[in-house]
Amino acid sequence: MAQLLVKGAEKWFRREDGRPLKILDRLSFEAREGCVTVVVGPSGCGKSTLLNVIVGLEPLDRGELVFLNNARELPRRPLIGYVFQSPRLLPWKTVGENIALALKGAGVDQREREGRVHRYLELVGLKEFVNQYPLYLSGGQRQRAGLARALAIESDLVLMDEPFASVDELTARQLRQTTRHLCEQLHRTVLFVTHNLAEAAYMSDFVVALTERPACMAEYLANPLPSPRQWSPEIYGFAAELESKVTLKEEGDL
Amino acid sequence: MTSPSDTRAATATAQEEVAHPQGFPAGSLPIGREITGRILPPLVALATVFVLWWALYLVFPRLLPGPLSTLHEAVRLLSEGTFLFHMYQSLRRVFVGSIVAMFFSVAVGIYMGTVVMGERFFQPLVVLGLTIPGLMWSLIAVMLFGINEIAPYFAVAVTIFPMLVINIWAGVKALDKELIDMSHVFHFSPWMKISQVIVPQLVPNIFAATRYGLGLAWKVVVVVEMFGTSNGVGYQVMKAYQIFNMEAVIAWTLTFVAAMILIEYGVINLVERRLTAWRPKVEVWRR
Numbered sequence A: 001m002a003q004l005l006v007k008g009a010e011k012w013f014r015r016e017d018g019r020p021l022k023i024l025d026r027l028s029f030e031a032r033e034g035c036v037t038v039v040v041g042p043s044g045c046g047k048s049t050l051l052n053v054i055v056g057l058e059p060l061d062r063g064e065l066v067f068l069n070n071a072r073e074l075p076r077r078p079l080i081g082y083v084f085q086s087p088r089l090l091p092w093k094t095v096g097e098n099i100a101l102a103l104k105g106a107g108v109d110q111r112e113r114e115g116r117v118h119r120y121l122e123l124v125g126l127k128e129f130v131n132q133y134p135l136y137l138s139g140g141q142r143q144r145a146g147l148a149r150a151l152a153i154e155s156d157l158v159l160m161d162e163p164f165a166s167v168d169e170l171t172a173r174q175l176r177q178t179t180r181h182l183c184e185q186l187h188r189t190v191l192f193v194t195h196n197l198a199e200a201a202y203m204s205d206f207v208v209a210l211t212e213r214p215a216c217m218a219e220y221l222a223n224p225l226p227s228p229r230q231w232s233p234e235i236y237g238f239a240a241e242l243e244s245k246v247t248l249k250e251e252g253d254l
Numbered sequence B: 001m002t003s004p005s006d007t008r009a010a011t012a013t014a015q016e017e018v019a020h021p022q023g024f025p026a027g028s029l030p031i032g033r034e035i036t037g038r039i040l041p042p043l044v045a046l047a048t049v050f051v052l053w054w055a056l057y058l059v060f061p062r063l064l065p066g067p068l069s070t071l072h073e074a075v076r077l078l079s080e081g082t083f084l085f086h087m088y089q090s091l092r093r094v095f096v097g098s099i100v101a102m103f104f105s106v107a108v109g110i111y112m113g114t115v116v117m118g119e120r121f122f123q124p125l126v127v128l129g130l131t132i133p134g135l136m137w138s139l140i141a142v143m144l145f146g147i148n149e150i151a152p153y154f155a156v157a158v159t160i161f162p163m164l165v166i167n168i169w170a171g172v173k174a175l176d177k178e179l180i181d182m183s184h185v186f187h188f189s190p191w192m193k194i195s196q197v198i199v200p201q202l203v204p205n206i207f208a209a210t211r212y213g214l215g216l217a218w219k220v221v222v223v224v225e226m227f228g229t230s231n232g233v234g235y236q237v238m239k240a241y242q243i244f245n246m247e248a249v250i251a252w253t254l255t256f257v258a259a260m261i262l263i264e265y266g267v268i269n270l271v272e273r274r275l276t277a278w279r280p281k282v283e284v285w286r287r
């Protein structure tokens, strides 16, 4: 069942000199319920713009977004969890307070907030850092706090924009594993943006491959690997298959 | 290579970390470095002023009163029963006027920085306000409200308002868009956006504005008190001036300045350090 339908989405930006710049070009795909849909595409093609449109930070110029819950269309844009490329935690609030504020925004009862903060911090392995300020955490820990915040609001849909692009490879590997397992365990619908094909192969149930700007759909693939996902050589096999179908502009993006 | 004192400092830090398992910086140094690092520099600054004054007095003894006789006069003032009363009157006027101005300037500053129409409407008014001297507002306030407490409050608030607004408006324009987008994505209410996302980013601007505003406010209060009230430091300075007692004029000024410095170090600095505890200390020129 679909959780989100993107139908014929088009988006333009205005350049400095006033000429229009087309970013999204008749883009259509779906994000299946309880699955991780990975969006891959070259740098600058419009992946972040796509997520910003879905979450309502940018308006769509043409086309529509349909949010579904049990096959029923939702009247308004629902609450959506978002893991940003940089963690975007409020530095003057502790990790726990940051998550509690998101819960308050999501309309979670004050009595329930504390329990949820602890539960999700435990899931991402940051339990003892509840009262720590973000600037005293490492980059990977901050990213995990952002992950806990996006999951804690328990929204139907969670967006992730290259969440591990700025952490080192070993940490990223751990974080991917944590994220993938949490999504399977909590049965979350996730739209995950990356330009790392190995990451796409490991994280995905489905892959949406975008073309260069303006982004339109190049491929829609189902990941043949079993879930729950383990690191295995087949992942690199699927990554190679992705690579044969997708052309990323820069060399050495992997 | 580690010297014994380094090792001791390291042990002290380690102990602090045990005492603060959350890892908040305790904000305190070993006592020796506390004195050289934090207390000594301002004292040296004050001593420099004193020495310069003394040197001037030695060169032109008839032009200005000596530091010692002025200090003597200040001590005499302090031991007088009415000193605290006048000081309290002036400080109250400074604070009430500043708080009123602060309240409005935070509101207007945020409005100007976030709403284009707000900026277009208030910008000419702020520029206009900046050019009107505090003395004018003092005269106008006394003529409008007569000799009562509204006049100094009004004069202070109106004079410092444009300076505060400029500070806060500049801060709002430099707000972090990413955090505001984040608050939007997580459905923060408008009040949560203001109190949790916007105002905390303005803390440095608010403190700069407070320091600046208090300094300016006291100058306005003294002027109003000279002709618009029958008590306060300005009134006392005026009385001393009428009998040409320069020692008293300077002594009153010095005591007031001392009170403001006490407030700066005893209140504002402490509150600021408290509010910025989340920020690790930056050391640009590491030793």
Ligand SMILES: Nc1ncnc2c1ncn2[C@@H]1O[C@H](COP(=O)(O)OP(=O)(O)OP(=O)(O)O)[C@@H](O)[C@H]1O
Residues within 6 Å of the ligand: A013, A014, A015, A021, A023, A041, A042, A043, A044, A045, A046, A047, A048, A049, A050, A195, A213
């Ligand atoms: N506010 C804006 N105004 C004008 N152009 C913009 C704006 N935001 C993004 N763009 C342009 O839109 C294009 C797509 O940007 P976007 O951030 O979506 O890329 P991306 O696919 O996320 O790239 P990356 O993988 O590097 O993050 C870029 O060419 C960028 O210059």
Ligand SMILES: [Mg+2]
Residues within 6 Å of the ligand: A047, A048, A049, A161
């Ligand atoms: Mg991007």
